[in-house]
Amino acid sequence: MTTTASRVDRARIAALLATGAMLVGALVVRGRVVIGLLVVAAVFVPMERLFALRPQRVLRAGWKTDLVHFVVDGALTTIGLVLVVVVVGGLLRALVPDSLRHAIGEQPAAAQFALGLVIAEIGGYWGHRASHRVPWLWRFHRLHHSIEEMDWLAAARLHPVDQVFTRSCFVVPLFALGFSRATFGAFLVFAGFQALFVHANVRVPFGPLRYLVATPQFHHWHHAAEPDAYDSNFAGELPVLDAVFGTLRMPGHWPERYGIEERAPGAYLHQLAWPFRESS
Numbered sequence: 001m002t003t004t005a006s007r008v009d010r011a012r013i014a015a016l017l018a019t020g021a022m023l024v025g026a027l028v029v030r031g032r033v034v035i036g037l038l039v040v041a042a043v044f045v046p047m048e049r050l051f052a053l054r055p056q057r058v059l060r061a062g063w064k065t066d067l068v069h070f071v072v073d074g075a076l077t078t079i080g081l082v083l084v085v086v087v088v089g090g091l092l093r094a095l096v097p098d099s100l101r102h103a104i105g106e107q108p109a110a111a112q113f114a115l116g117l118v119i120a121e122i123g124g125y126w127g128h129r130a131s132h133r134v135p136w137l138w139r140f141h142r143l144h145h146s147i148e149e150m151d152w153l154a155a156a157r158l159h160p161v162d163q164v165f166t167r168s169c170f171v172v173p174l175f176a177l178g179f180s181r182a183t184f185g186a187f188l189v190f191a192g193f194q195a196l197f198v199h200a201n202v203r204v205p206f207g208p209l210r211y212l213v214a215t216p217q218f219h220h221w222h223h224a225a226e227p228d229a230y231d232s233n234f235a236g237e238l239p240v241l242d243a244v245f246g247t248l249r250m251p252g253h254w255p256e257r258y259g260i261e262e263r264a265p266g267a268y269l270h271q272l273a274w275p276f277r278e279s280s
Helices: 001-027 032-050 063-095 098-105 109-133 134-144 152-156 161-178 181-199 206-209 216-222 240-245 268-276
Strands: none
Touching: 032 063, 032 181, 063 152, 063 161, 063 268, 098 109, 109 134, 109 152, 109 161, 109 181, 109 240, 134 161, 134 268, 152 181, 161 181, 181 216
């Protein structure tokens, strides 16, 4: 028993040290992520106090692991995304006529952003839907759906493999079609803030606008622990896509519970390894 306990303790210590090393490495590579974390926390923590959907602690269960996801996952996702864009995006870009890429690239910034948003949303919708319908993809995506207490930081609980796939579904088309770097940057900032907002523990009335732009109520139903809600509300920004493709769910009330039947591991490295376990 003592030997077994010692091995478990050593494994936990090794996991903590490895997680700490990854955290430090990510901070060295992406030092600005700390500033970004402080900025979004300064925005969303007071927002969740003032417009709280339900009483909930700021430091709720699992917040430490989600914080590691917030800091580390971006670096891991970027590495994988660059590889996909270079290989797949490069091949598709070569198939796009130069005249089309130049026409898109020469559009005003606002027009590029609007067109890019629609294209990215369509790609993102089908990528997200596939991550629920394809069993191998669901192995990675289910980590995000293991969230049981919704707040802005819960948006960070994502497996890097899942992130590479879903982001590729909208980044690759934008790259292949010749959208400018400014459009890429503007869309990623917008989508990032929107992702934090729709996960937040806030009750904000949008009225009829809730059918035009993704809201917390819209996305909370996507995370609801109810069978009827599992395959609904896949759009990131435009609920109209769910309406068009028959996956919109927008009751007048809010979900009572969130999560899935499977219990995700608590530690960061164990969460990364979860999809690869034979029994998962």
